[in-house]
Amino acid sequence: MRRVLEPRIVLAGIIGGLAVGCGVFLTATSGWLIVQASKHPVILTLLTAVVGVRAFGMGRPVFRYAERVMSHDSALNTLRHRRTEVYRRLIPLTPARLGRRRRADLLTGVVRDLDDVVDLQVRTAVPLVATLVASTAAVIVAFVVAPIAGVVLVVFCAAAVLVGLLDLLLERRGQQHVLQARGLVQRAAHLAAANPTELQAIGASDEALRWNDEAQQELARATRSQARGRSVGIGMSLLLTGVATVALAYLLYDPVVAGDLDTAVAAMLVFMPLALGDVLGLIPDAVGALARGRAAQNRLGQLLDQQSAVHGGAADPVASTAPSLELQGVGASWTGEATHLEPIDLAVAPGEHVTITGPNGSGKSTLVAVFARHLDPASGSYLVDGREVRSLSLHGVRELFAVVDDEPHIFVGTVRANLLLARPDASDKDVAGALVQAGLGRWLAALPDGLDTEIGDGQRGVSGGERARLGIARAVLSQRPVVLLDEPVAHLDTPTARAVLDDLHSATAGRTVILVAHQAVGTARADRVVKLTNYYSSSEHVTTGWMS
């Protein structure tokens, strides 16, 4: 709450209160002016009210503008800091604590949640402070002019707050339903869009479309029910405004209650609930944003409050060229409960090219995660250049490794920008050299704008083989001494996979390579093949005849 109600946001709320207050007093003064004018008084009597109407009329947009500038400036500033903080807290959790959600989905969810959290300032705090300021000012004026009008306005405001609480309750319930339905739509759409050929092959296209239809219908139902909740809130606010206006008119025109109150002043007071109705009408939207923001805050808390799966020390690794890597009885677990990598002894010499094979689920990717420092060993020792890895700085050790997975991400942007992620200060010559080494020389030569060619979603298509090679080119460009590859050719046909791996071994001569691949294609040019099994507590080593 302290982070939402920052001083600048409170100030913006007060300025917003002046803006909506101007609106309330503009309506009220207009009421006085119309009734007073109907009595044909001396024109000077009306001048003060005319000046008031002009001042309130001009004050409203000026204060509104000032409030918008200040609140948005503050919220964007908060967003900048919170995003940096969230990314800083996400990095140590990657990948072990992020579950099996696709990274893009996770990031989209985090960004959306963060927007909702920061919206608490602009969409909840500012309107609520503004409503409080304007309604307090209106109630005080009403009390001073005619206490009975003050009482009616207090009851009106209290009832509006109760309606706001009811809105919050309905909004919270609807929110949950909408989020579940949105998740369902996302999963169904992703299934159909990402696997059209596979679905066709197993004759499940119609079933996938039906699932999409059902998910959309569920989302429509959830959205309709949420909108119904909101409209109940808005309808009740309007009803309250009507009741308060009629009640005030009835009371103020009753001489027993109002005494000898001037009719023009009575008109001014009767207009007040109408004008306040507009102000209190901000409450349903504000509580909607409050429910969304709180739910987003909880989700982010659950994600970010997790303990990191890796812990490093303070010492820097000294290796600038390929380090020696050694696992002594290293086992690992993603969850801390089951064992996902049986204890293994494995020493990798500097510059050695090792291929890891084994059946599905034998822990090949887990082994890569341990090497890359994405996961701490659950048992045994992992030594880098003979030093226990947990005594070395996490950042320093991670900098030794270039990691390539089975689906290297192609960002929307130029070929150059996609490569420079690996080494931002690389020259065009280095970038082109890395592409040539990864077997993309002819591809680069055929690109219409060379390194400036746009690739990624909706841009120039990149085939599976080209994508795998782009991942390898990034690893080559990074100049990191150890390259870890987790099934980089998993989605390629055998001849293409062989060609890609051939280029990989040539491009990384002199560097250490640890490659997870299938026996059929990944072993030909490796110095050594290590086979993991599900059943034994040690790995089986097969040495091939080929040496780099």
Ligand SMILES: Nc1ncnc2c1ncn2[C@@H]1O[C@H](COP(=O)(O)OP(=O)(O)OP(=O)(O)O)[C@@H](O)[C@H]1O
């Ligand atoms: N991020 C993760 N979170 C939780 N469990 C995981 C995670 N990654 C892998 N596992 C579990 O660890 C075990 C070993 O999986 P791993 O992916 O390392 O095997 P693999 O040999 O690479 O399998 P595959 O050939 O199918 O890729 C499996 O039981 C898997 O469910």
